[in-house]
Amino acid sequence: MTQDIEDKNQPILEIDEIFFSYSKNEKILSNLSLNVNKGEFISILGDSGAGKTSLLRVINGLEKIDEGYIRLEGQLLSSAFYHISPEKRSVGTIFQDFALFPHLNVKENIYFGLNKKDKYDETFVEHIINLLRVEKYLNRYVDELSGGQKQRVSLARSLVRKPKLLLMDEPFSNLDRGLRVEIRREIKMILKNIDTTVILITHDSEEALSLSDKIAFILRGEIIQYGTPFDIFYNPKNEIIAKSIRNSNILEGENSNGIIITEIGKFKSQSKFKDKSKVKINVSPNQLGIVRDKKQFTIIQKEFIEGDYLYIIENSDNKFIVRMNNSEEFFLNEKVGVVIKDSNVQILNIS
Amino acid sequence: MELVNLFFDKYILSPMEEMKIGSYTIFLFSVLLTLILLLPLFYLIIKVSFDFRIFFDFLFNFKILRLSINTLSLVALVVFFSIIISLPLAFLNTRSNLPYSKYLISLSVLPIALPSYVMATTQIQIWGPRGWVFKLINVFFDVDYIPSFYGLWGSTFVLSLITYPYLYIGLCAIFRRFDYEMIDASRTLGAGIYKTFIKVIFPMVKPTIAAGSLLIALYVLSDFGAVSLLRFTTFTTAIFNRMYTSISNYGVLEISLLTILFCFIILFLESHTRGNEKNFSSSNLKNTKQLDLGIWKWILLPLVLLPSLLGFFIPISVLIYWLIQGIINNNSFKDLFTATLNTVSISVIASLVITLLTIPILITIRKKIKYLSLIIEKSAYVGLSLPAIVVAMSLVFFTVNYFHIAYQTFFVLIVGYFISFLPASLGPIRTSMNQINPSLEEASLTLGKNKFQTFYKVIIKLSSPSFIYATILIFILCLKELPATLILSPIGFKTLSTSIWSSASEAFFMDTAAASLLLVIIAGIPTYIFMSRGLSKRVGD
Numbered sequence: 045m046t047q048d049i050e051d052k053n054q055p056i057l058e059i060d061e062i063f064f065s066y067s068k069n070e071k072i073l074s075n076l077s078l079n080v081n082k083g084e085f086i087s088i089l090g091d092s093g094a095g096k097t098s099l100l101r102v103i104n105g106l107e108k109i110d111e112g113y114i115r116l117e118g119q120l121l122s123s124a125f126y127h128i129s130p131e132k133r134s135v136g137t138i139f140q141d142f143a144l145f146p147h148l149n150v151k152e153n154i155y156f157g158l159n160k161k162d163k164y165d166e167t168f169v170e171h172i173i174n175l176l177r178v179e180k181y182l183n184r185y186v187d188e189l190s191g192g193q194k195q196r197v198s199l200a201r202s203l204v205r206k207p208k209l210l211l212m213d214e215p216f217s218n219l220d221r222g223l224r225v226e227i228r229r230e231i232k233m234i235l236k237n238i239d240t241t242v243i244l245i246t247h248d249s250e251e252a253l254s255l256s257d258k259i260a261f262i263l264r265g266e267i268i269q270y271g272t273p274f275d276i277f278y279n280p281k282n283e284i285i286a287k288s289i290r291n292s293n294i295l296e297g298e299n300s301n302g303i304i305i306t307e308i309g310k311f312k313s314q315s316k317f318k319d320k321s322k323v324k325i326n327v328s329p330n331q332l333g334i335v336r337d338k339k340q341f342t343i344i345q346k347e348f349i350e351g352d353y354l355y356i357i358e359n360s361d362n363k364f365i366v367r368m369n370n371s372e373e374f375f376l377n378e379k380v381g382v383v384i385k386d387s388n389v390q391i392l393n394i395s
Numbered sequence: 396m397e398l399v400n401l402f403f404d405k406y407i408l409s410p411m412e413e414m415k416i417g418s419y420t421i422f423l424f425s426v427l428l429t430l431i432l433l434l435p436l437f438y439l440i441i442k443v444s445f446d447f448r449i450f451f452d453f454l455f456n457f458k459i460l461r462l463s464i465n466t467l468s469l470v471a472l473v474v475f476f477s478i479i480i481s482l483p484l485a486f487l488n489t490r491s492n493l494p495y496s497k498y499l500i501s502l503s504v505l506p507i508a509l510p511s512y513v514m515a516t517t518q519i520q521i522w523g524p525r526g527w528v529f530k531l532i533n534v535f536f537d538v539d540y541i542p543s544f545y546g547l548w549g550s551t552f553v554l555s556l557i558t559y560p561y562l563y564i565g566l567c568a569i570f571r572r573f574d575y576e577m578i579d580a581s582r583t584l585g586a587g588i589y590k591t592f593i594k595v596i597f598p599m600v601k602p603t604i605a606a607g608s609l610l611i612a613l614y615v616l617s618d619f620g621a622v623s624l625l626r627f628t629t630f631t632t633a634i635f636n637r638m639y640t641s642i643s644n645y646g647v648l649e650i651s652l653l654t655i656l657f658c659f660i661i662l663f664l665e666s667h668t669r670g671n672e673k674n675f676s677s678s679n680l681k682n683t684k685q686l687d688l689g690i691w692k693w694i695l696l697p698l699v700l701l702p703s704l705l706g707f708f709i710p711i712s713v714l715i716y717w718l719i720q721g722i723i724n725n726n727s728f729k730d731l732f733t734a735t736l737n738t739v740s741i742s743v744i745a746s747l748v749i750t751l752l753t754i755p756i757l758i759t760i761r762k763k764i765k766y767l768s769l770i771i772e773k774s775a776y777v778g779l780s781l782p783a784i785v786v787a788m789s790l791v792f793f794t795v796n797y798f799h800i801a802y803q804t805f806f807v808l809i810v811g812y813f814i815s816f817l818p819a820s821l822g823p824i825r826t827s828m829n830q831i832n833p834s835l836e837e838a839s840l841t842l843g844k845n846k847f848q849t850f851y852k853v854i855i856k857l858s859s860p861s862f863i864y865a866t867i868l869i870f871i872l873c874l875k876e877l878p879a880t881l882i883l884s885p886i887g888f889k890t891l892s893t894s895i896w897s898s899a900s901e902a903f904f905m906d907t908a909a910a911s912l913l914l915v916i917i918a919g920i921p922t923y924i925f926m927s928r929g930l931s932k933r934v935g936d
């Protein structure tokens with residue numbers, strides 16, 4: 045058992061202070077480090093242009109790095125002077141548009157990466173085909189498949205090669221919303237089932253939070269926070285992560301012994317900052333409420349989300365997002381006041 | 396097919412990767428091929444008089460100016476009319492509810508099967524003085540003169556009919572994959588039909604038009620048969636006349652150099668109008684929405700039929716008429732069988748060899764090695780622009796002087812075809828390869844296939860329709876080729892084109908009818924089957 049735990053904590057992928065750029069002026073990845081343990085499902089989360097896809101391309105070897113090291117199971121894959129070509133890395137990739145070969149049928153696509161002379165495990169291939177439920181359309185061509193079917197074929201094609209690491213580049217963004225959630229769950233289960241280590245690239249925080257064991261938040265080519273979904277959700281390191289992970293209100297206030305005094309009232313922080321200073325805090329929409337007896341704010345937007353009303357209220361100085369459940373309904377353009385329902389907050393790093 | 400794959404894997408692709416010399420071998424091989432392509436240029440440089448005073452005196456005189464204007468106006472007019480014919484033709488045949496469009500698509504390609512000298516002789520029979528049109532008019536009216544068919548306009552007419560299919564085929568392929576929703580989107584954004592055409596349709600077909608026009612311009616620049624029969628003086632006829640009528644060959648090299656200069660100007664223009672080659676195709680092939688022509692379809696149908704009628708069926712009728720006349724006059728056909736066999740076998744071999752040789756050149760071009768890739772790509776076009784007679788002369792010169800064992804062998808003949816026709820296969824294959832989604836190549840690499848295996852299993856396999864197209868195109872070009880075949884083939888090796896020429900040049904058209912018909916049929920069948928139907932559907936998809 046202990047052996048097993050130790051094995052799990054051994055990083056399978058080590059990315060060590062890598063730098064990568066397409067041209068001299070522009071650094072795409074800079075001083076980026078990341079360790080991934082065996083069997084983990086990691087999401088790389090960030091806005092478009094943050095360097096997510098470039099990170100994926102240096103891991104699978106489609107791009108060469110300028111500095112640093114990338115190792116898989118301890119074996120060096122990339123450094124400034126060394127580069128193992130993509131076909132010799134045991135790294136599978138699922139492309140955003142699936143990249144299925146249109147001149148081959150489903151079966152030929154799945155067997156594409158297998159060589160007869162290497163004596164692959166036929167029962168494993170069949171196992172994958174059954175697991176992904178693609179056996180019914182093995183003879184079909186790619187343009188006869190639906191989005192979800194293409195997704196599964198593309199996954200099967202990579203998995204039959206037993207990759208040590210599977211990379212997925214926004215694999216669900218091309219699917220319909222309803223289908224997306226369903227396929228996402230199914231694929232997560234399949235990947236756990238065969239104990240695959242996965243790195244998922246996404247800009248969808250909901251996707252990252254629901255699927256991952258850990259999330260790496262990438263900004264301008266650097267990983268600025270790496271932690272569990274719980275950690276990232278409740279303790280975002282800074283304003284950018286907080287805002288991108290969920291609807292957040294970032295407030296400024298004076299900190300004195302863990303009590304933060306803001307314009308709309310007092311908040312408490314578990315981490316007691318001794319010195320008196322200006323801090324930023326992250327207040328979720330659930331922690332605030334609106335009332336009719338004060339009239340400082342105007343409701344400028346109203347959304348109905350998963351059974352609750354989300355109101356955006358503003359006055360000349362501030363703008364807040366407030367989530368209200370089981371309460372009376374407020375109306376657009378109504379004058380309201382804001383109250384604190386839950387005062388426990390996290391202080392953000394000022395950056 | 397499985398066997399071919401296994402063979403490639405075991406004996407070619409894997410060893411190449413293991414030895415780590417694959418890239419260098421291919422690279423060196425394509426450099427060698429490029430040197431061969433440039434042989435005519437080297438020849439001209441060696442032979443040209445380096446007395447610059449004479450050289451410039453020669454270039455800047457009235458005759459040369461006249462010659463240049465003639466050649467350039469012919470090139471410009473033929474390109475212009477080819478676009479005018481093929482653009483609406485391709486659109487109507489592929490994306491409208493025109494009746495019989497299934498057949499019209501293929502029929503419209505057929506004029507490509509006619510050699511320019513056959514097209515010219517038959518058209519002269521129709522439009523020339525005392526021709527069929529003249530006789531027809533005389534049935535109703537009493538005229539004793541119709542405007543002359545000889546000269547610039549006749550040559551434009553004949554060459555436009557032969558060359559428009561080069562553009563038409565590419566346009567059909569583009570329109571087949573055209574995403575009609577883009578037109579709908581443009582219309583809903585407030586753009587009228589005219590603005591939609593200028594802003595949406597034209598930019599998408601522009602690269603195809605540029606590539607097709609390039610091929611046509613170079614074809615016209617090097618054509619000999621049509622202009623000489625239609626008595627229009629261009630660079631080619633000037634070169635030919637000087638070679639055969641003057642002892643000193645004075646001016647041949649200068650005019651040839653001028654032709655190459657024009658070729659580079661055309662290449663320059665083409666690369667500047669082509670813009671970025673992007674994949675505009677929609678992946679959804681079910682997108683087959685068609686333009687409803689309404690009552691107009693019955694008005695447009697005869698117009699759409701016109702190019703194939705004028706460019707194929709009427710010339711064929713003339714040939715059949717001559718054949719019947721010949722049979723009445725008891726002409727003999729005894730040499731025909733050997734000539735046919737010779738023509739087909741040399742053309743098949745040459746087209747296969749040339750298409751295969753395209754592969755290493757394309758690999759080097761795709762590698763984007765600074766300058767070198769560009770030089771290789773551009774030098775491929777030198778041969779197409781040069782009159783085949785110059786290509787042939789240069790090969791005679793090099794074989795006689797340095798490589799006598801190859802003189803007047805099939806090897807040299809195939810090298811001659813290679814220099815002349817490589818771009819005809821390079822262009823379409825490259826376009827088709829550029830349209831392959833780059834993530835397919837990357838997917839193959841991440842699935843454990845090395846660069847060579849990926850190139851073979853993904854790039855070549857996906858662009859295989861364009862390989863078929865290129866092979867057939869070169870097959871047809873070799874079938875029809877005349878000057879190089881005349882000069883380079885082994886003594887006594889008679890082909891259909893050489894036997895047609897030996898009679899046509901002496902105006903014994905009737906004797907050539909059988910050979911011409913055979914040639915057109917041999918070229919026409921693959922044209923009809925492959926060039927349009929299967930092809931426009933599959934190239935690049």
